[in-house]
Amino acid sequence: QGLNQLAKSIDEHKTIIAEDHADNEYITKPISQGGAGFDAQWDLGCPYVLRDTLWSSNASEINLAGLLYLLNHRFNDRAFERIGFVDSHDSAANGMVRFSNAISPKDPESKFAKQRQLIAFGIITTAPLVPMLLQGQEFMEAGDFNDWRSLDWRKSDKHQGIVLAHQHLISLRKNTANVSSGLLGEHLNVSHIDDNNKVVAYHRWDNGGPGDDVVVVINCSNQSFESYEIGFPRNGLWRVRFNSTWAGYSDDFSDILVADVFVDNGRGCFNLPENCILILSQDS
Incomplete structure (x- = not known):
């Protein structure tokens, strides 16, 4: 408490983050309420939930419960008191490996590993939390993390499409094109749970409306659907801002076209790879 009080007295605008294992709301409660006074804390369960959810594309082996918990979990009912991540210097070390290695041990740069990497980071950048990256994940760095071995920077050229996908996701999260301001808000509604086919959809918004409302659809299975239907928060045309199967992200991706969706009576159908x-989202 004393250290946080001192830090805020020097610069009240700085964000103070706790790398703490307690998963306790009092870490980020204000000091005036008996808390430690941190602004945010790591959600240490994130990388393990993502691994448990995404390690297989066989529907019978996928459990969506952890993903739903990850999306809805927050401290003190405030979304941005939580730091979420695919990997950290802890989850990729201490006898463990990076996400890509964990889900594809024989080939951490495989098509499957790349698909899952983009789903995982897509979840982190669209969930109501503060996203964090571990350097190297954007170009499929493999193995474990240590502080004496440098990254294989040649992979940033080899996997420049995966780097681009990370850039696109970050851009949407930051609302740089003014089409996704809802990702800057705290609101979340998990609007669609298809446990049989392992498909989840959720609505994110800040103030709501075109350019703000965002719908995220995740297909965790190895089955494609030519006409998949879900609910949308508003009628009209919804544009696909990100499609992780685009061949521009990787030459071995299927590059399945997902056309913009016209929603009528609150329902819309689309191709789901x-x-x-x-x-x-909708144009503002």
């Missing part, structure tokens, strides 16, 4: 994450 296997192992993918889609992000849609």
Whole structure:
């Protein structure tokens, strides 16, 4: 408490983050309420939930419960008191490996590993939390993390499409094109749970409306659907802002076209590729 009080007295605008294992709301409660006074804390369960959810594309082996918990969990009912991540220097070390290695041990740069990497980071950038990256994940760095071995920077050229996908997701999260301001808000509604086919959709918004409302669709299975129907928060045209199967992200991706969706009576149908994450919004 004393250290946080001192830090805020020097610069009240700085964000103070706790790398703490307690998963306790009092870490980020104000000091005036008996808390430690941190602004945010790591959600240490994130990388393990993502691994448990995405390690297989066989529907019978996928449990969506952890993903739903990850999306809805927050401290003190405030979304941005939580730091979420695919990997950290802890989850990728201490006898463990990076996400890509964990889900595809024989080939951490495989098509499956790349598909799952984009789904995982897509979840982190669209969930109501503060996203964090571990350097190297954007170009499929493999193995474990240590502080004496440098990254294989040649992979940033080899996997420049995966780097681009990370850039696109970050851009949507930051609302740089003014089409996804809802990702800057705290509101979340998990609007669609298809446990049989392992498809989840959720609505994110800040103030609501065109350019703000965002719909995220995740297909965790290895099955594609030519006409998949879900509910949308508003009628009209919804544009696909991100499609993780685009061949521009990787030459071995299927590059399945997902056309913009026209929603009528609150329902919309679209092509849903296997192992993918889609992000849609309306023009403002």
